[in-house]
Amino acid sequence: MKADYHMHFEKGSYDKAWVEGFFEAARERGLEEIGISEHSHTFPEFKNLYYEDLILDDSFVGSFQQQWLRSNKFKYTIDEYFVFMHELQKTHQVKIGMEVCNFQNQEKVTDILREYDFDYLIGSVHFLRGWAYDSSEIKAEWENHDLQEIYEWYAEEAEKLADSGLYDVLGHPFNIRLFKILPDFDVTPYLERVAKALAKAKMGIDVNTGTYYRYPIEEISPYPDFMKIAAKYDLPLIITSDAHQPEDCGAYHQEAVKYARSFGFTKMWNFSRRERSLVTLV
Numbered sequence: 001m002k003a004d005y006h007m008h009f010e011k012g013s014y015d016k017a018w019v020e021g022f023f024e025a026a027r028e029r030g031l032e033e034i035g036i037s038e039h040s041h042t043f044p045e046f047k048n049l050y051y052e053d054l055i056l057d058d059s060f061v062g063s064f065q066q067q068w069l070r071s072n073k074f075k076y077t078i079d080e081y082f083v084f085m086h087e088l089q090k091t092h093q094v095k096i097g098m099e100v101c102n103f104q105n106q107e108k109v110t111d112i113l114r115e116y117d118f119d120y121l122i123g124s125v126h127f128l129r130g131w132a133y134d135s136s137e138i139k140a141e142w143e144n145h146d147l148q149e150i151y152e153w154y155a156e157e158a159e160k161l162a163d164s165g166l167y168d169v170l171g172h173p174f175n176i177r178l179f180k181i182l183p184d185f186d187v188t189p190y191l192e193r194v195a196k197a198l199a200k201a202k203m204g205i206d207v208n209t210g211t212y213y214r215y216p217i218e219e220i221s222p223y224p225d226f227m228k229i230a231a232k233y234d235l236p237l238i239i240t241s242d243a244h245q246p247e248d249c250g251a252y253h254q255e256a257v258k259y260a261r262s263f264g265f266t267k268m269w270n271f272s273r274r275e276r277s278l279v280t281l282v
Helices: 016-028 044-053 060-070 078-088 106-113 136-144 147-163 188-201 224-232 253-261
Strands: 033-039 094-101 120-124 204-208 237-240 267-272 275-280
Touching (some): 016 033
Parallel strands (some): 033 094, 094 120, 204 237, 237 267
């Protein structure tokens, strides 16, 4: 089955004419199904969690993140999202998901989401100690941290997401490589920790082409060292584009399938109302 379960409408609006471009791109690339995984920062229900977790002081990082939270965030409620998605489901094969940030209060996240009938949930590490490490505008902050410290923080946050028991998939694993800041030390212990946590939580991994076509690293996430460990732990996977624009839906899908198969993966997950099933990876 050809499917892409990680993409976002946030660059546009809940307008059928605009989102139709995602379905057009899916058809052109032969996708049988797509899933929308809106970022949690789309929804005002999560606003307090962002203001609790992020650095928002007058520093370089804090000033940018204050501005980031005020720009195009929290514009639709979860109820509005579901209404729009149910309208799309009348004419399209599309699943309802969400990509949720690594908030420290995962119990509050559970409270927010418990009433909604999602098909799947992606948990992603987007912040390290309150810093949006993947934001190019504050890339200079990387210079203030030892890279081994970054790997430790990332592993801790991924473990917390897994321990919450809330998610189906870890989004773009180890995308801390995205700016081509690469380690000169053995990262295997960190990779093993994350893989073990995911296996224990029965979570899968997001084989994500977004880091290939949107970031300097130009590689599919997870990178090969983690893919080898994921295969060892028999972690399920999904193939995704992380599209933020309609034309990117399904981008480099076949390259990602070939990449996953090179590590011995032959199946991927399909989702329906939090139920998972394995389908052939094509």
